Amino acid sequence: MAQQKTPNLDSVTTINEDGSHFKLHPANVSGKFTLARRIVGFIIIFVYAALPWIPINGNPAVFLDTANREFHVFGISLDVQDLWVLFFFISGLGFILFFITSLLGRVWCGWTCPYTVFLDHVYRAIERFIEGDAPARKKLDNAPLTANKIFKRTVKHGLFILCSALIAHIFISYFVSLRGLYGFIKDGPGEHALSFGAIAFLTLTLYFCFAWFREQFCVMMCPYGRIQSALSDDDTMLIGYDSNRGEPRGKASNSDNGDCIGCRRCVNVCPTGIDIRDGLQLECIGCAACIDACDDIMVKIDRLPGLVRYSSHNALNGKKSKIIRPRLFAYLALMLLGTTALAVTMYKKARPFNAQINKMKGTLFQKDNTGVRNIYEIHLSNKRNAETTFAITLKDAPEWITMSGTTEGIVLQAKEKKTYNLVIIAPAEKYDGRFDFKIVVQSATDLTTIENKVSFLGPSPKLYRKKALQAKEANQQNLGENQAPPKEH
């Protein structure tokens, strides 16, 4: 059983020659970056766990209510038909990541990615607490199956499953809300098989990922990790080994040697099993463990820290590192484009209510001798958790049209959807063909309005007027015959 491997650039350390998974035991490390990462990690876990508890506008801060097809994000409510704005959300977020990556490299992976955060600050912490440091864990791996080993392994995996179940419950509460989740738990799994199945599946997946799969995800599956090599360049921040200072490696007592004493400490602490001294590699998640490890050694042997440090490829090779470069502006422009598109679409679409206007089914227009009529269906949906009153007005419409229908004091209960009919009438004398106008719906609660441009359709005005005129004349001449009198009952 291989206990120690020498990482190389030609193969992945964590995959053995026969294709099996080589289980890494990263050594314990402490230092300023480790501490800072731990603090950031706990803040992220806290935020993640707290979001479903914080109510904004009557809904949890993040509540993706798939059952009712409503999506509440920080007080903004989206209906399912508004979901296309998520395209801009993803593109905006994506371009922000582009920008950050070109500037700061893999800072996302090492510091803030939920996978790393949970793995490092929850699961590995539990493992260290129960099984001890890296040598102790290796020893336990190779030890025969004694009562002590069975006990430790049972406790460890029990805690892993417990944590996975907790995370899975928090995750599912983003979709069913905490109140919903509590209800589900009280009702029992049989009543809500789908949610229970989702939680069970998620628990097992998390357990598998964090107990066994670990770094394989970052190294081989994560698409972001793969894209990053195309986003970064020689000026991008990375964690690098200063080979000018470090080489040749050797004993500290020999003054011909560089600062690196070849202690392998940086290799032993690496969670993906690479040797940072071989340069930037795809596996590196930028966790800065090797910086803390090396600085620790350097201080002990009375040398300057920073042999492994946050730097850039150019800076490590003695060139000047540029922060401002064309790539940065290109990504910045994309980022602004993405976030602006998101802000504009959110402003236009993420309203507290929706008003969609259609022509009534199967009717283009109606005409008689008195005028032309168009019937519109106004589909209102109140996204708020409170009763709201709406009013309908017309804008940019000719003043000679009349409308018929309920336009004032339209009351919708919390989350209610209602349809109202509205008839627009153009009198025969004034009708002059198709025209466009706007139907404006305003909420009395906060005076937000939604304007819908609609078209008033009708027959060819020339023909229509000719016919209407003839009919009128005929009507006057032959009173008493059934030539569509103005009102019949």
Added chain:
Amino acid sequence: MSPDSNTPTKKPSVKDGPILREHVFDGIQEFDQKLPNWWLFTFYIAIVFFVGYWVVYYSTDFMQTPTQSIDAKMAAIEDKKKQELVAMMDKLDDSVLVEWSNNQSITAEGKALYDQFCVACHAPDLNGGVIGRSLIDDHWEYGGKPMELFELVLNGSPADGKGFNGQKMQAWEDLLGPEKAAKTVAYVVSKSPHIKK
């Protein structure tokens, strides 16, 4: 970089440096290394799943195609609608609708529905206008009994009906359903002095 000797004396190992595959394309060669076992496992699982799914989907009735599933759901909706209609028809008759018209909570619901869908043509005072007939005068084109009104609302003006000012009323069953239609009619009954009780 091309392999000079193709007859290695011992089994090559990565420890001696990268093992290259023989084929060369544009001067580019490939490492000869094993894929991770878990990765291969996902392929094998996919193959097994595909065979099983293929057989089950195409050769058994265990799973529905999307078309079948939609047809089944639509049929269930139609069925439910029919059942609701039958149940409502069993329950309703002229006297029930008259009774409902004296029930304030039902007429309040009916008024809300009337304001939503009917008011555009039949006017807030129910007196009609250029579009819809008056519901409070003494003329009933298609019958003035409560149940006749109810069926008129559900199905719209009859195909051979005269219409009013050039058009006919649409069928409201899809939009309202039998229960709401009945409540709306109850409201009209409560307002109309010439209803044939």
